[in-house]
Amino acid sequence: MGSTEYKFEGWMGLSPESADGKMVWQEFQPKAWEETDVDIRITHSGICGSDLHTLRSGWGPTMYPCCVGHEIVGVAVRVGSQAEGNIKVGDIVGVGAQNDSCIGRKGDCEECASGLEQYCPNLMGGTYNSKHFNGDKSYGGYALYHRSPSHFVIKVPEGIPSALAAPMMCGGITTYSPLRHNGCGPGKKVGIIGVGGLGHFGIMFAKALGADKVVAISRKANKKDDALKLGADAYIATDEDAGWVKNNARSLDLIVSTVSSSKMPITDYISMLKPSGNFVQLGVPEDGALTIPAAALIMKRIKFGGSLIGSPSEIREMLELAASKGVKSWVEEIPMKDANKAILDMDAGKARFRYVLVNEQ
Template sequence: MAEEFHGYAAFDKEGILKPYSYTPKPLGDEDIEVEISHCGICGSDLHTIRSGWFPTIYPAIVGHEIVGKVLKKGSKVTDFNIGDRVGIGCQVYSCGKCDECNVGYNQLCSKMVFTYNDVWKDAEGVPTQYQAHGGYADKIRAHSDSVFHIPKEISSAEACPLLCAGLTTFLPLKHHKVGPGNKVGIVGIGGLGHLAIQWAAKMGAEVTAISQSDKKRDEAIKLGATHFMNASDPNDVKKFTHSLDIILTTSGDSNTDWTKYMNLIKNRGTLVLIGLPDAPIPIPAFAFMRFIKVEGTLTGGSQDMKDMLEFAVKHNIRPLIQKVPMKDVNEGVKMVLNGKARYRIVLEN
C-alpha cells in the first residue's frame, strides 16, 4: 500500500483549503522525512493559492516556513539524526554541483525544486510524477542539503518565519555589506519589514522605517528604526528625499508609487524588490538616471540560511508571531489576507 501524507490543499483560485492526501516521492539516500510541528503562513502562499504570480498546480499544499523533527533519513545522510529539530524553507532540492550552487546561490540551481507548486525531477532534471507539496501538512520530504538545524535558542514557532521572511530580508543586507555609516530604508512594517528593520539595525545601519500612516511609528522605533517616514505626508517625503543608500520594499501593493521611493534614494543607490505584486511594476525611465540600481532577491542559499540563523541567535532577533492550530488554517490565511496578522501567523500541528 502506497504511503500517504496528509495536509490542507487549495483546489482552485477560490483559495479554500481542504483536507488532502498524497503519495510522497520515495525517500532517497540523501533525503530526510520531517514530521511537521509548525509552519508559517507567508505572502507567497497566498499568491500561489490564488495563482497570482504563476499558474498553480492544483491541488496544492503550500507552506515553506517549516519546522519539525527528523522522522526518517536516507542511508547517506550523516549530518542529521532521528529526532533532530530542523527547518525547511523555500526549496527542497538543489543539485549542489552546478555553477550557481558552487557560488552559494542554491536557490538559482537549474534543477532546483521549490517546496511547493513544483514537481520533483530525476537525476537528469526530467520531471517525475511526484508533485512537491509544502508545510500545511503532517509530513514532508526534502534533500538533506535543504534541511537546517534549528538553534536551541530559537523556539519552533519563532523559527518558522525566519526560514523565508527572515532569510529573504537578511540576504540583500548581507550582500550589500550593510553596516555602520549606511542609511537603509524599509518600506512596509509587516511580516517582512519588521524583521528587515531588526536586521539592519543590528548591523549598525541608520534605519528609516517607511509606512503609509503613523500607526506603526512607535512599534518601528521599538524594533530598531532610527527614523520613521509617513509616505502619505508630502513634507515627510520631502525631508527624506535623496537620503537613503538602499531601500528594501517589503510590501507587494500593485498601486505603489515607485517614483516616490526612487526619489528617496541617493545617487548611485539601490532599490531592492522583496514584496512582489501580481501586476507588472511601472517605474519611469528617468528614475534610473541618477545611476540608481533596481534589483530583486530570491530567498537565499544554504550558507545564507546558516548565517541568518546564527545572526538571529547572536543578536536576539525574533519575529512577532500569532499561533493558529493547523486545523484552523483557513482562519489563519484569512487573518493574513485581511491584514490582521501581527506580524506572522504560525500554524501548529
C-alpha cells in the first residue's frame, strides 16, 4: 500500500495574475481516495503552454485555486487494491493531460470502450482545472504529490530518463497521436508548423515513424539549426524565405500545426499539401477563431481537422517507440521552487524546447 504521511502542496494560481509569475505555494485537498487510485511523489513536471492559458483564464474562466501541470513523472507511493496496469509502489510512472473519464464506470461510453478515452462524451477529466467523476476537483503537477485514477497512470519504460519522459506525457503525445492517426510513415512527406515544445516532438516523432521527408516551418530562420538537429530534412522561414509558397506547392501529404494564432496564413499552408492531403490543427488560439479557407480545401479535396492529446494506450505505444528509437526530449531542468520565473520565461519563448520542474528533495 505505502504510507500516506505526506502533504499535497503545490504552486497555486489564485487569479489570472498568477500567470505573471504570481503563483502561491500552498496545501490543497486532492480527490477523495478510491481503491482504483495511485498516489505519485512527483519528481518531474513539464511546463506546457496549456498551463499558461489556464492560469490566465485564456480559454474561459479557470476554477481558482488551480495547480497546473500535466506532464507528470514520479514514483508511485500508494497503489489502490483495485488499481489497473500492474503498478507497484516504487515504480516510475507518469500522467498526462487527462486523468479521468467514464472508463470502468457503469455504462461506460463507446469511446472509452474503444481506447479513445480523450474523446469521452461524459468526462474528459483534465489533470488540473477539472472535476473528477466523483465530483472532486483535480490538481496538477507543479506540486509534491499527485493523485490519479490508475487507468491514466503510465509506467515509464526503462531507458527514458524521468526528465525526458515528463514532456512526452502531453507535448509528445499531442503530436504523436495525429501523426500516427493520419498515417505518418514510409512514403509520406510531413510538415510541422511551429518549432517549440510541441513542434520539436512533431519533428522527432515524424522521423521515428519513418516519414520520408520532414519539413519544419516557422516564421523566422533562428530555429533552423535546431530543427535540422532534431531531424528535419528541410526548413521554411515564412517571414524570410521569398517565394516559399510557390516553391513548396503540392509537396506534402500531411501538415501538423502546433501554433496558437488566428493570424496564421492557413491558405498558404494548405497550398503546400498534395491533393487529398491532411491539415491537423493542435493549437487553440486565444485571439479569435481560425478562418476555414473553403476554396483551398475544395480544390484539392483537403481534410482540415484537429486532434486532442492521446489515450493511455497511445501514450504507452509512443513511449515504447521513443525508447526503441532513442527519441530524446530537449529539456531544461529547473528547480520546482523557481516555477514562477520558469512560466515567465516559457511565455517569453525562451524554452528550447521544454522546461521541466524538478522536486529536489
